[in-house]
């Protein structure tokens with residue numbers, strides 16, 4: 001499957017779906033995971049107002065003076081919460097410079113500091129975080145069903161911190177701002193908006209504005225645009241899913257280039273990602289077999305905290 005399928009969750013909305021509907025949707029999810037590793041979800045249950053407000057409030061934050069944004073720096077000591085300036089993060093070792101800013105909220109009830117002149121920004125991110133959390137739990141059940149796991153709650157049990165704040169879990173809502181690139185800016189060669197990478201966790205929920213620009217590497221190695229589709233959330237798999245399933249479900253590479261056309265270069269782009277990870281002390285132990293599959297084991301088991309710290313440490317430039 002080389003295109004990104006659209007999967008309609010209407011039949012299982014708010015937990016009302018019957019068993020047959022769950023089977024049908026989990027089969028569509030299985031095909032997407034087995035294929036391109038990306039899917040658009042329609043009727044996902046996250047309110048349009050919540051998403052719009054998170055975009056509008058993020059824009060207000062990113063339009064603050066640079067010196068004010070720098071008051072909320074992201075660093076390893078505060079668990080990668082807060083603001084990243086352009087160039088601070090290199091998602092691909094091949095990028096010379098990545099033109100994007102970000103602001104991350106980590107964990108449920110994150111103790112993240114926010115600018116007190118923009119408390120609406122805080123509310124908007126927390127509201128979106130809560131609604132993403134609900135959709136995530138549906139997805140985690142569907143992944144278990146799709147793989148035919150003996151315990152369909154396997155993935156939910158690896159993410160108890162999504163509902164229990166006493167369990168360390170660094171689930172991250174991150175809002176991104178790709179600034180306009182004006183003619184007077186010198187762009188080093190090999191610069192991008194977001195370098196090619198795979199996400200680290202189980203899966204990512206992505207909201208993008210209407211600008212487009214995200215590209216996904218399909219199984220033939222070609223770049224396919226992940227064009228924004230109104231009212232959908234784009235979901236992609238991360239490294240943990242690939243490790244767990246011995247490569248059966250793919251963590252697909254993706255990137256955002258600097259647009260060729262002058263008009264699109266000069267227009268900022270926004271996206272918001274909700275990175276679903278694992279509880280910090282969950283051991284990543286590849287699955288051996290399920291009702292449907294037998295997996296190759298190719299990974300020494302380690303705690304998720306250890307895995308994530310290494311991946312994040314490789315990404316940020318100080």
Ligand SMILES: O=C(O)CCC(=O)C(=O)O
Pocket residue numbers: 176194199206208214254256270271272273
């Ligand atoms: O901005 C986008 O569309 C993609 C962002 C992304 O892939 C990421 O932050 O991991």
Ligand SMILES: [Fe+2]
Pocket residue numbers: 197198199204254
């Ligand atoms: Fe990503």
